Amino acid sequence: MDLNLDAPHSMGTTIIGVTYNGGVVLGADSRTSTGMYVANRASDKITQLTDNVYVCRSGSAADSQVVSDYVRYFLHQHTIQLGQPATVKVSANLIRMLAYNNKNMLQTGLIVGGWDKYEGGKIYGIPLGGTVVEQPFAIGGSGSSYLYGFFDQAWKENMTKEEAEVKIIYA
Amino acid sequence: MTFTIPIDNGDSVKNAEADSQRTLYPYVTGTSIVAIKYKDGVLMASDMGGSYGSTLRYKNIERMKAIGKHSLLGASGEISDFQEILRYLDELVLNDNMWDDGNSLGPKEVHNYLTRVMYNRRNKFNPLWNTLVLGGVKNGESYLGMVSMIGVSFEDNHVATGFGNHLARPILRDEWHADLSFEDGVKLLEKCMRVLLYRDRSAINKLQIAKITEEGVTVSQPYSLNTFWEFKAFHNPTAGAEGSW
Numbered sequence: 001m002d003l004n005l006d007a008p009h010s011m012g013t014t015i016i017g018v019t020y021n022g023g024v025v026l027g028a029d030s031r032t033s034t035g036m037y038v039a040n041r042a043s044d045k046i047t048q049l050t051d052n053v054y055v056c057r058s059g060s061a062a063d064s065q066v067v068s069d070y071v072r073y074f075l076h077q078h079t080i081q082l083g084q085p086a087t088v089k090v091s092a093n094l095i096r097m098l099a100y101n102n103k104n105m106l107q108t109g110l111i112v113g114g115w116d117k118y119e120g121g122k123i124y125g126i127p128l129g130g131t132v133v134e135q136p137f138a139i140g141g142s143g144s145s146y147l148y149g150f151f152d153q154a155w156k157e158n159m160t161k162e163e164a165e166v167k168i169i170y171a
Numbered sequence: 172m173t174f175t176i177p178i179d180n181g182d183s184v185k186n187a188e189a190d191s192q193r194t195l196y197p198y199v200t201g202t203s204i205v206a207i208k209y210k211d212g213v214l215m216a217s218d219m220g221g222s223y224g225s226t227l228r229y230k231n232i233e234r235m236k237a238i239g240k241h242s243l244l245g246a247s248g249e250i251s252d253f254q255e256i257l258r259y260l261d262e263l264v265l266n267d268n269m270w271d272d273g274n275s276l277g278p279k280e281v282h283n284y285l286t287r288v289m290y291n292r293r294n295k296f297n298p299l300w301n302t303l304v305l306g307g308v309k310n311g312e313s314y315l316g317m318v319s320m321i322g323v324s325f326e327d328n329h330v331a332t333g334f335g336n337h338l339a340r341p342i343l344r345d346e347w348h349a350d351l352s353f354e355d356g357v358k359l360l361e362k363c364m365r366v367l368l369y370r371d372r373s374a375i376n377k378l379q380i381a382k383i384t385e386e387g388v389t390v391s392q393p394y395s396l397n398t399f400w401e402f403k404a405f406h407n408p409t410a411g412a413e414g415s416w
Contacts, residue, residue: 100251104195125229129198131228131251133221145226 013055014143016171017043017113018155019136020164023121024113027168028056031144050075053091053114058141059128064108067098088114091122100130109140138169144148147171173387183355196402198248199223201234201337202373204245204304205363207347208313208328211357212384213304213306215245215405217370219393220375235381237388239264241280243381244285247332248320256299260287276312278307282324290322302332308385331363335373338341339363365396 026120027101031038045057053075057064071094075086092112099106112124113153125138138157139147154167191381199221221229225341234253237247238260263284267276282305292298300321306315316326329343342363351359357380368374376398381390 007368043174063208095249096254103198103251127199127223127228129249131199131249131254133232133250135229135231148226148228 006047012143013045013058014056014142014171015111015127016144016146016147016168017056017111017123017138018159018168019113019121019123020161021158022150022161023115024037024123026056026111026113027160027165027166027171029141032061034077047114048072049091050079050114052085052090052116053112055091055095056111056113056140057108058110059108060106063106064110067095067106067108067110070098071095085116087113087116087118088122088124089116089119092126092134095126095128096130096132099126099128103128103130109139111140113138177203181215186335195249195297195300199229199250199254199299200214200373201232201247201250201253202228202371203331203333204234204247204302205335205339205343205360205367206245206256206315206329207313207332207343207351208305208306208315208349209351209353209355211353212308212313212382213243213315214353214356214360215243215304215306215381216364217247218364218375218378220373220377222373223248223290225372227373230377231374231380233390235379235390236304237269238281238307239276239388241275241309241383242281242305243383244281245304245306245332245381245391246301248302250267252299252301256285256288258303260284277309278305278316279309280328281305281307281386282316282318284312285321286318286324289320289324290320293320293322304330306383308383311385326383333400334367334374335363336372342366361396366395366399368398 012031012033014029027045028042032040032043047055047057049055049072049155055068074094075091079086095110095112108129110126115121123138125133125135136150137151138152150171180292181308183366195353201221204217215235217234219230219232220227221232238244239279247287247401260343297351300320304322315330317330318324329347334355335374346359364378378396379391379393
């Protein structure tokens, strides 16, 4: 079997973000693969950007980590200058800025989810290319192909947190 | 490889490295736009789909946006580039308003600006992967024009992008005439959009129609078209073919 341990670490991921009547729930699997080998079976693909905004990462592990690090840094400065927590929209836009302007070099799809006092719980999907799409729920990563049908049928507005969590774990 | 951090110097977001941007390929794309001039102004139609290669990933993308008071921009092609163009136009409109001189950018000016942007990007081998449709009304004059990703730009009484070029244009050439009423205009657009729905694989049955008149821009709520599937052969499919192959 061809192990090819020099293959770039890609995540082979499933990531999900769902809004419910009070905020957002984010979910992700924990496998990072290098070719056929599972490099890390306990990865944490949900990364914190601020107290109130998290991001689910998919695609190239390195690219998504470095983008998250930059955006966390920008948001930290922004929070200090603003004097109050950053909004989810601003976080999504910062990610978009990096994703769009470096689209030739980056290979990462992200789902930004969080809560702020102006808009409540919000989910923004940022696929390859740097498009920003605000959605009531978002799925991403190579594993998400199997979930389009499931969520089209299972999603409904104003779920409770428990209902949302159950759906995500099932998915 | 350095990681370019964009620096916003009030004009546009530039990259520090000169070489890193070359010909791209689109990721999330919108399909056709169809637009016509009518009695009171311009009508434009688009569906709300965003395709990711061959999969229809997003079904709620608005591909038509108002620009200033007098214009409407519709885009097909890469959605992230369309979002970037909207940012450029935001800046343009903001600066225009800041003059506070009673003048406002009309559709002709916006179209010209977009043509320059698209053509210059093409010259740098780094195109914005869109075909844009710009419609508007100012001082009673209707305007409808198109710019492609390579900078080809023109105006006409009716335009279409993508598949619409092949499927909608012939219908418009036959059935468009000056001074269409609003209802007739909408019917004509719906006829084109229905053909596109049947024959364009990346089209979805969720469309919006936008209207620009002297009063301003309105974009309709999304709705769907009726389609015809009552072919005789489907009514009794097993007649004459009992059992399997």
